[in-house]
Amino acid sequence: MVRETLQQKQARARSILRLLKKEYPHATCELDWSTPLELAVATILSAQCTDKRVNLVTPALFRKYRAARDWAAAPQETLETEFHSTGFFRNKAKNVRALMARLDAEFGGELPGDFDVLVSLPGIGRKTANLLVATVFGKPGLVVDTHFIRLSNRLGFVRNETDATKIEFALQKIVPAKDWTGWSHRMVWHGRRRCFARGPDCANCALAALCPSAGKAGAK
Numbered sequence: 107m108v109r110e111t112l113q114q115k116q117a118r119a120r121s122i123l124r125l126l127k128k129e130y131p132h133a134t135c136e137l138d139w140s141t142p143l144e145l146a147v148a149t150i151l152s153a154q155c156t157d158k159r160v161n162l163v164t165p166a167l168f169r170k171y172r173a174a175r176d177w178a179a180a181p182q183e184t185l186e187t188e189f190h191s192t193g194f195f196r197n198k199a200k201n202v203r204a205l206m207a208r209l210d211a212e213f214g215g216e217l218p219g220d221f222d223v224l225v226s227l228p229g230i231g232r233k234t235a236n237l238l239v240a241t242v243f244g245k246p247g248l249v250v251d252t253h254f255i256r257l258s259n260r261l262g263f264v265r266n267e268t269d270a271t272k273i274e275f276a277l278q279k280i281v282p283a284k285d286w287t288g289w290s291h292r293m294v295w296h297g298r299r300r301c302f303a304r305g306p307d308c309a310n311c312a313l314a315a316l317c318p319s320a321g322k323a324g325a326k
């Protein structure tokens with residue numbers, strides 16, 4: 107593909123989003139949650155784990171721990187056991203306890219809605235902060251997860267880039283802020299349903315005519 111100008115990338119992104127909205131009109135976060143604290147916990151548990159697995163584990167946890175102080179008071183070993191099947195359970199238990207202790211001590215047990223405050227909290231990186239501001243607070247957020255990274259490369263919006271922050275900043279220039287949240291959810295949905303990590307299903311992909319990787323065996 108010849109090198110595109112920023113304007114050409116923006117126009118192609120608009121067309122891609124139009125098609126993805128038709129494919130996935132109801133795309134949203136696939137983690138189950140009903141309060142901001144629950145989504146914060148589910149997001150921490152989803153690191154290196156499928157949403158499906160997290161959704162199996164969280165109902166019992168959300169019945170047991172309701173307020174930030176409940177989570178903060180839980181013994182490390184108890185949370186480790188309860189988080190075990192999601193992997194990296196020691197770190198996740200440590201992060202959830204530290205996060206909830208800060209929320210309880212400094213934010214009245216509530217999740218703050220400001221991105222810069224969120225990324226300063228334990229266990230919350232840019233991806234999680236963006237997911238929380240976008241999903242809970244209705245603010246624009248580009249949620250750069252593994253699917254987002256893979257698709258940004260395959261769709262030619264970045265080249266051989268694996269750094270999530272660099273990809274986030276690159277896509278901020280290509281996709282209008284009002285579409286960041288919808289774009290993020292649809293990258294994940296398309297990555298899970300068509301543009302698989304191994305063996306993308308280009309033959310049945312609605313984006314094939316707009317994708318420089320279409321039909322290239324073993325698209326990276």
Ligand code: SF4
Nearest residue numbers: 301306308311317320
């Ligand atoms: S054409 Fe293939 S590589 Fe491109 S987005 Fe579709 S499935 Fe992915």
